[in-house]
Amino acid sequence: MSNFHTLSVSEVKQLTPNAVAITLSIPKELIQTFAFIPGQYITIKKEIKGTELRRAYSISSSPKKDSITIGVKKVDRVGFSDFANTKLSKGDTLEVMPPEGRFVFKPSGITKNILAFAAGSGITPIMSIARSVLEDNPQSKLVLVYGNKSYKETMFYTELVKLQLEYSNRFFIYFMLSTAQEEDSLFGRIESSTVNYILNNKHKGLVFDDYYICGPENMIYNVKDTLATHDVTEDKIHFELFTTNEISDDLPEKQDGQTALTVILDDEEFSLSMDKGSLVLDAVLKENIDAPYSCQGGVCSTCIARVTEGKAEMVKNQILTDSEIEEGFILTCQSHPTTPTLKVDYDDV
Numbered sequence: 001m002s003n004f005h006t007l008s009v010s011e012v013k014q015l016t017p018n019a020v021a022i023t024l025s026i027p028k029e030l031i032q033t034f035a036f037i038p039g040q041y042i043t044i045k046k047e048i049k050g051t052e053l054r055r056a057y058s059i060s061s062s063p064k065k066d067s068i069t070i071g072v073k074k075v076d077r078v079g080f081s082d083f084a085n086t087k088l089s090k091g092d093t094l095e096v097m098p099p100e101g102r103f104v105f106k107p108s109g110i111t112k113n114i115l116a117f118a119a120g121s122g123i124t125p126i127m128s129i130a131r132s133v134l135e136d137n138p139q140s141k142l143v144l145v146y147g148n149k150s151y152k153e154t155m156f157y158t159e160l161v162k163l164q165l166e167y168s169n170r171f172f173i174y175f176m177l178s179t180a181q182e183e184d185s186l187f188g189r190i191e192s193s194t195v196n197y198i199l200n201n202k203h204k205g206l207v208f209d210d211y212y213i214c215g216p217e218n219m220i221y222n223v224k225d226t227l228a229t230h231d232v233t234e235d236k237i238h239f240e241l242f243t244t245n246e247i248s249d250d251l252p253e254k255q256d257g258q259t260a261l262t263v264i265l266d267d268e269e270f271s272l273s274m275d276k277g278s279l280v281l282d283a284v285l286k287e288n289i290d291a292p293y294s295c296q297g298g299v300c301s302t303c304i305a306r307v308t309e310g311k312a313e314m315v316k317n318q319i320l321t322d323s324e325i326e327e328g329f330i331l332t333c334q335s336h337p338t339t340p341t342l343k344v345d346y347d348d349v
């Protein structure tokens with residue numbers, strides 16, 4: 001079940017001309033519910049002009065606080081990001097789903113050296129991960145390459161500089177600017193040569209335990225492919241697509257026929273009929289079944305369910321691993337049925 005709670009906004013802080021940091025107070029009785037692992041995100045539900053919107057935003061704060069901070073960049077004129085940047089203020093309330101997500105750094109107390117690449121608002125989960133890496137073990141080192149158009153548009157710039165001063169012998173940050181050649185920065189976009197520069201030149205000899213990448217798709221695959229040429233194995237590379245929550249238009253090709261769909265949610269069973277060419281989540285929501293979802297674009301992982309009967313195909317998937325797919329997991333917002341009957345279980349995930 002979609003599990004939303006009302007949280008109040010304790011601060012809205014301007015980060016750049018087009019981005020704000022929103023801090024939400026967590027009341028004592030919800031501390032456990034909103035406990036999170038660095039890298040996770042929350043989903044916010046908001047009705048704007050008669051339409052219910054759900055948007056996922058990564059948490060930038062440290063899990064040690066009794067509040068949660070997210071970064072919201074304005075990416076639309078009428079959606080939630082516009083509302084957050086122009087109307088939201090201290091004392092307002094928001095409907096929020098507890099933290100989720102698999103792009104995480106689990107503090108273990110063990111020394112770890114981390115190399116991270118972030119672009120634009122992709123810095124948000126990396127902020128939380130960075131704080132945890134540095135606080136977790138006094139020997140751990142963190143190297144961060146952070147790409148933006150200019151310093152003016154660099155989210156969390158002040159906080160990052162502060163963090164760098166606090167951990168000057170263990171936190172190394174490279175600001176990469178694509179439209180301005182400015183002091184103490186690299187010029188251009190994050191690409192293969194950037195990865196090579198860090199590994200072959202700036203931090204040659206430093207052995208990294210894990211790699212975190214967050215930003216647009218082309219940057220992620222570029223960095224990932226280049227890391228592979230440095231013999232970095234896939235299990236050490238963690239990445240999260242950071243797009244603008246757009247609805248996917250890669251709808252399945254027109255398929256004729258109907259599928260008898262059975263849905264298990266919160267121990268209840270629902271039966272409905274759906275077009276084979278439609279997406280499972282759309283069909284479920286149309287019947288007012290309160291299934292969990294957020295981005296509806298195959299970017300988060302809120303809508304996962306397990307197929308226990310029949311088959312479904314995913315239009316897009318950058319989240320589930322091959323073994324998870326073999327176990328029957330699907331992103332219901334990206335899946336359409338390919339068999340006359342299909343049974344999906346939201347509880348068995």
Ligand code: FES
Pocket residue numbers: 293294295296297298299300301302303304331332333334
């Ligand atoms: S709702 Fe985000 S992946 Fe399906």
